[in-house]
Amino acid sequence: xxDLEQFRAETRAWLAENCxxxxxxxxxxxxxxxxxxxxWEFQSDAQKRWFEAALxxxxxxxxxxxxYGGAGLTADQAKILTEERDRINARKPLSNFGISMLGPALLxxxxxxxxxxxxxxxxxxxxxxxQGYSEPGAGSDLASLKxxxxxxxxxxxxxxxxxxxxxxxxxxxxxxxxxxxxxxPKHKGITFILIDMASEGISVKPIILISGHSxxxxxxxxxxxxxKAYGEGNLSVVGEVNRGWDxxxxxxxxxxxxxxxxxxxRGSKGPExxxxxxxxxxxxxxxxxxxxxxxxQKIAQAEIDDWAYTLTVERMNDExxxxxxxxxxxxxxxxxxxxxxxxxxxxxxxxxxxxxxTIGPDGIEYDSLANTWLYNRAYxxxxxxxxxxxxxxxxRVLELPSA
Amino acid sequence: MSLILTEEQEMLQDAAHGFLDENAPxxxxxxxxxxxxxxxxxxxxxxxxxxxxxxxxxxxxEFGGSGFGYVxxxxxxxxxxxNLTASPFFSTSVLGATAVQRYGTAKQKDQNLxxxxxxxxxxxxAVDEGPRHRPEHIEFSAKSHGNGYILSGSKTFVADGHxxxxxxxxxxxxxxxxxxSGITLFLVDADAAAIERTHxxxxxxxxxxxxxxxxxxxxxxxxxxxxxxGYEALEGILSAGRAVLGAEMSGSSQRAFAITTDYLKExxxxxxxxxxxxxxxxxxxxxxxxxxxxxxxxxxxxxxxDDDFESASATCSMAKAKSGMTAQLxxxxxxxxxxxxxxxxxxxxxxxxxxxxxxxxxxGDAGFHADRLAKRSGY
Ligand SMILES: Cc1cc2nc3c(=O)[nH]c(=O)nc-3n(C[C@H](O)[C@H](O)[C@H](O)COP(=O)(O)OP(=O)(O)OC[C@H]3O[C@@H](n4cnc5c(N)ncnc54)[C@H](O)[C@@H]3O)c2cc1C
Ligand SMILES: Cc1cc2nc3c(=O)[nH]c(=O)nc-3n(C[C@H](O)[C@H](O)[C@H](O)COP(=O)(O)OP(=O)(O)OC[C@H]3O[C@@H](n4cnc5c(N)ncnc54)[C@H](O)[C@@H]3O)c2cc1C
Numbered sequence: 001x002x003d004l005e006q007f008r009a010e011t012r013a014w015l016a017e018n019c020x021x022x023x024x025x026x027x028x029x030x031x032x033x034x035x036x037x038x039x040w041e042f043q044s045d046a047q048k049r050w051f052e053a054a055l056x057x058x059x060x061x062x063x064x065x066x067x068y069g070g071a072g073l074t075a076d077q078a079k080i081l082t083e084e085r086d087r088i089n090a091r092k093p094l095s096n097f098g099i100s101m102l103g104p105a106l107l108x109x110x111x112x113x114x115x116x117x118x119x120x121x122x123x124x125x126x127x128x129x130x131q132g133y134s135e136p137g138a139g140s141d142l143a144s145l146k147x148x149x150x151x152x153x154x155x156x157x158x159x160x161x162x163x164x165x166x167x168x169x170x171x172x173x174x175x176x177x178x179x180x181x182x183x184x185p186k187h188k189g190i191t192f193i194l195i196d197m198a199s200e201g202i203s204v205k206p207i208i209l210i211s212g213h214s215x216x217x218x219x220x221x222x223x224x225x226x227x228k229a230y231g232e233g234n235l236s237v238v239g240e241v242n243r244g245w246d247x248x249x250x251x252x253x254x255x256x257x258x259x260x261x262x263x264x265x266r267g268s269k270g271p272e273x274x275x276x277x278x279x280x281x282x283x284x285x286x287x288x289x290x291x292x293x294x295x296x297q298k299i300a301q302a303e304i305d306d307w308a309y310t311l312t313v314e315r316m317n318d319e320x321x322x323x324x325x326x327x328x329x330x331x332x333x334x335x336x337x338x339x340x341x342x343x344x345x346x347x348x349x350x351x352x353x354x355x356x357x358t359i360g361p362d363g364i365e366y367d368s369l370a371n372t373w374l375y376n377r378a379y380x381x382x383x384x385x386x387x388x389x390x391x392x393x394x395x396r397v398l399e400l401p402s403a
Numbered sequence: 404m405s406l407i408l409t410e411e412q413e414m415l416q417d418a419a420h421g422f423l424d425e426n427a428p429x430x431x432x433x434x435x436x437x438x439x440x441x442x443x444x445x446x447x448x449x450x451x452x453x454x455x456x457x458x459x460x461x462x463x464x465e466f467g468g469s470g471f472g473y474v475x476x477x478x479x480x481x482x483x484x485x486n487l488t489a490s491p492f493f494s495t496s497v498l499g500a501t502a503v504q505r506y507g508t509a510k511q512k513d514q515n516l517x518x519x520x521x522x523x524x525x526x527x528x529a530v531d532e533g534p535r536h537r538p539e540h541i542e543f544s545a546k547s548h549g550n551g552y553i554l555s556g557s558k559t560f561v562a563d564g565h566x567x568x569x570x571x572x573x574x575x576x577x578x579x580x581x582x583x584s585g586i587t588l589f590l591v592d593a594d595a596a597a598i599e600r601t602h603x604x605x606x607x608x609x610x611x612x613x614x615x616x617x618x619x620x621x622x623x624x625x626x627x628x629x630x631x632x633g634y635e636a637l638e639g640i641l642s643a644g645r646a647v648l649g650a651e652m653s654g655s656s657q658r659a660f661a662i663t664t665d666y667l668k669e670x671x672x673x674x675x676x677x678x679x680x681x682x683x684x685x686x687x688x689x690x691x692x693x694x695x696x697x698x699x700x701x702x703x704x705x706x707x708x709d710d711d712f713e714s715a716s717a718t719c720s721m722a723k724a725k726s727g728m729t730a731q732l733x734x735x736x737x738x739x740x741x742x743x744x745x746x747x748x749x750x751x752x753x754x755x756x757x758x759x760x761x762x763x764x765x766x767g768d769a770g771f772h773a774d775r776l777a778k779r780s781g782y
Contacts, residue, residue, distance in 0.1 A: 273780065275777060275780045275781065275782035276780065276781060276782065278782050279781055279782040284782070288778060289774075289777065289778065289782070290777065290782040296777055296782060297770070297773060299777070299782070300773035300774070300776055300777040301769075301773055303776065303780075304721050304724050304725055304769075304772075304773065304776065305696070305725070307700070307721055308696040308697065308699060308700040308721070308725045309696055311406065311696075311699035311700055311702075311703050312695055312696050312698075312699040314406050314699070315406040315407065315698070315699040315702065316695075318405040318406050318407045319407055321405075322405070322407055329695070332691065332692040332695055335688075335689075335692055336692055336696065387685070389688075390684065390685040390688040390689065391681075391684070391685075391688075393688035393691055393692065394684035394685070394687060394688045397688075397691060398664050398684075398687055398688065398691055399668075400664065400667055400668065400676075400678040400679065400684050400687065401667075401668060401675070401676040401678045401679045402679055403675060403679040403680075403681075
């Protein structure tokens with residue numbers, strides 16, 4: 001048996017033994033995933049057992065080095081782990097912005113001490129991170145951000161406002177882009193800094209979405225003092241001062257990578273497959289076809305697109321593992337995934353008809369199709385809008401001229 | 404298995420790329436068209452391809468083939484799609500070779516595979532009887548007669564039917580006209596007296612034939628696969644054809660798109676390169692994304708044909724649907740983004756537009772496959 005086959009066999013056995021039955025529903029959504037953090041309470045005993053088993057093995061962050069809480073898996077091993085997890089439909093034991101966004105950026109730009117503290121905290125599910133990038137005046141044009149960060153000798157002093165900060169109200173730390181130089185060209189005066197949300201002077205105000213729920217906030221910084229270092233070698237700034245844009249860009253690629261590998265039509269709340277759901281809701285005609293030919297055609301089309309997209313994620317991963325990095329092509333995945341995600345929930349709402357448009361006495365229920373449908377509109381806005389992704393593909397992948 | 408080419412397959416791709424760019428560029432295709440070459444392809448080129456092992460690309464080595472499987476065939480078809488190379492490759496080396504290798508008797512294999520590999524025998528598959536692909540709708544009749552059958556009926560759009568030495572004909576031995584069971588495949592000599600072939604030039608400047616058979620006597624030895632159970636074999640042959648057509652269309656999409664992005668970087672209007680206009684950039688970026696999706700779909704279907712042929716049918720349908728839609732979009736946009744020059748005969752993008760249209764119609768367009776997939780998934 002080759003090493004990889006051996007690894008597969010061991011992984012399969014480990015999963016069989018350690019992944020509780022209840023965690024094999026394959027359905028990780030914002031509502032049922034394990035986020036971790038100081039305020040975290042497990043939703044079930046099974047969720048807790050699954051998390052703890054994974055933690056012990058380093059499988060909350062399988063590819064990170066062992067000294068930072070991971071299992072140090074190679075790309076090939078990680079692929080096998082994912083395949084084996086998917087095979088039994090297991091949820092991820094832990095998922096959050098720390099794992100998908102900050103972690104990879106720290107691995108690339110952090111000092112050993114920064115990694116020890118922050119990666120460890122993420123891996124163990126102790127610290128939940130939020131992302132402080134966008135501002136009222138800096139959305140797609142992120143580099144025009146204005147939150148001011150002044151050097152006060154032994155500490156930084158921060159004043160300004162962030163907006164659309166997902167889960168700021170329930171996060172422990174924030175990774176932030178701030179302006180340290182107002183005179184330099186806009187990309188050259190930005191710094192990437194890590195801040196404890198418990199710091200004096202930080203306040204958050206939830207914003208209500210079209211669904212009536214509030215997963216994001218405005219975040220205010222009023223004379224917030226941030227130490228230069230949290231310990232020996234453990235600086236609050238990641239990378240160099242005024243060079244935060246490099247870190248931010250690296251992180252955005254990971255964010256897109258993550259957003260680009262969602263399984264758009266499935267997973268996120270709702271019946272397993274669109275066609276099956278439609279057949280149940282609408283019924284079939286005498287030839288055995290869905291009794292709504294126009295909708296049927298749209299569903300079949302979406303399923304074909306979803307399938308080709310899923311394969312493209314697989315192919316691009318395989319290419320990356322073979323040494324052909326994804327680079328700006330991650331924008332293609334982000335673009336395709338978010339458009340398909342919206343399409344999937346549009347179709348579910350169409351299939352559900354007036355049933356799907358009926359809400360509860362207290363508004364739109366959290367686990368309803370309608371909530372997902374409304375929330376999913378955000379996928380083509382957050383993490384760089386669809387139009388911004390298309391700009392990136394034009395410029396970086398196709399190298400089309402600029403105006 | 405990884406969804407990428409192996410080193411060997413990549414070498415084949417490079418070799419095909421180099422060879423076709425040099426020996427069969429679009430200009431060569433244009434010349435065949437303009438000279439009204441009655442074959443619709445160059446026999447010399449075909450013999451060179453055969454000498455390189457392309458004619459027997461999917462044929463096992465024991466029968467003289469190169470044993471590259473369907474991924475190998477797709478790699479070649481993609482390169483041919485890039486250059487619009489016309490050849491009997493598809494009908495003979497994909498459809499004919501699949502039919503004989505997978506469903507033929509030992510004797511049929513001995514008699515035919517060698518001739519496929521060395522490029523001497525040309526095959527054609529006769530399925531459809533009307534202008535739209537309906538593989539289960541077979542009226543062409545095979546009436547039992549003594550130890551054999553008598554074949555009568557007609558077939559439309561038999562690609563390469565005008566040059567084929569051998570025809571694979573789907574005929575009805577029992578059941579109703581639209582019944583998948585009761586179909587039987589026959590492998591017959593194309594120049595039999597009872598077969599009348601009418602050459603039908605197509606809009607993509609490839610050739611096909613309408614075929615009329617009037618009382619052709621055949622024996623049990625001429626049957627390919629099971630009596631009455633031919634639909635399964637037909638499905639297998641069509642699946643292989645769909646995946647490889649998908650690869651060809653993927654190649655055409657890529658090339659038409661590359662010609663277009665080059666033009667966007669070169670043509671100026673309003674004092675700037677037209678590629679700087681966001682109205683064109685976003686459409687190009689969308690198309691680039693669709694082309695990536697198509698590549699994955701096509702490769703997956705080819706790999707599955709090699710790995711688990713019997714289970715590949717739905718995947719091949721998806722690949723055909725996806726590649727067809729992308730190829731149409733790619734060639735439509737290619738014309739549009741070129742402005743006036745895009746609709747001229749002199750410019751290549753129109754040739755891609757026409758070829759892709761026929762390839763899309765062949766063996767089911769995107770709508771056909773969407774319907775099939777939906778039915779298969781129970782809706
Ligand atoms: C649910 C949700 C969660 C979020 N979570 C976070 C978070 O945790 N942390 C964080 O920092 N941010 C977060 N964001 C913010 C998100 O990153 C921004 O909304 C996004 O960058 C777009 O900025 P904007 O909303 O200001 O829109 P704008 O940039 O004002 O865009 C408005 C419209 O103009 C278009 N547009 C802008 N520039 C161009 C261009 N050059 N070419 C073509 N079209 C263009 C856009 O595509 C869009 O359609 C979140 C957003 C949402 C919706
Ligand atoms: C069949 C036919 C008959 C014709 N007959 C005549 C005739 O009788 N007399 C005559 O004078 N002309 C005639 N024309 C020419 C016709 O008017 C031009 O083809 C047309 O104006 C487009 O110009 P172009 O071909 O140079 O394309 P270009 O202007 O080079 O356009 C190339 C591409 O760039 C796009 N593009 C250009 N500028 C922008 C922009 N600012 N923003 C976004 N996209 C842009 C275009 O939409 C197009 O997709 C004819 C053309 C055709 C095809």
